[in-house]
Amino acid sequence: VDAARAVEALEGILRTSDDAGLQEKAIFALSQHQSPRAGELLRTYALRDDVSEELRGQAIFWLGQNHANNNAQFLRELYTRIRGDELKEKVIFSLSQHRDPQNAEFLMDIAMNQNESLEMRKQALFWAGQSGNVPVDRLAQLYDRVSDREVKDQLIFVFSQSRNEAAVNKLMDIARNERDVELRKQAIFWLGQSEDPRVQRFLLELING
Secondary structure (H helix, E strand, C coil), rough: CCCCCHHHHHHHHHHCCCCHHHHHHHHHHCCCCCCCCHHHHHHHHHCCCCCHHHHHHHHHHHHCCCCHHHHHHHHHHHCCHHHHHHHHHHHHHHHHHCCCHHHHHHHHHHHHHCCCCCCHHHHHHHHHHHCCCCCHHHHHHHHHHHCCCCHHEEEEEHCCCCCCCCHHHHHHHHHCCCHHHHHHHHHHHHHCCCCHHHHHHHHHHHHHC
């Protein structure tokens, strides 16, 4: 029901009900309303520490599906306020759904922040690559700058998931020039999965020295 009274009723459920299933339905219903009040209620719910992470994650997910600018800003601010990796991962995914240069920068900042957990850095890299908001050339430059082996490994995976010619170029560069043998092996493995017509010739050249 697209009416203010419906939003008020859903607000009452979120405020007073202790039935998780009912609250989940209310969160979904609010996500279908385009009114500013519905978005405000979802943002308020995402901030609550007295509800389950699963329900907060639902609110965060639906905020990510609504591309209003204030939602993206809210999610970036929310990330800095929450502690659990599960909710942080939800925020990272939701930000990746907005084609917003600020979100791309935010995800790259997470990836470069050594105070973040390794898992969050890897998630940020993966979704930055999937979003299409971060040029492959920039990710390639990042590969050359970082020394963390697991971050490099994740970047190789990110390149493998891209259909961009520049991603294949970087995998070939890694396969030829990377000093870490295991990373070279990873690059070669993913090149073997590529349908780029250049790859077969490259691998033959690599074998023949």
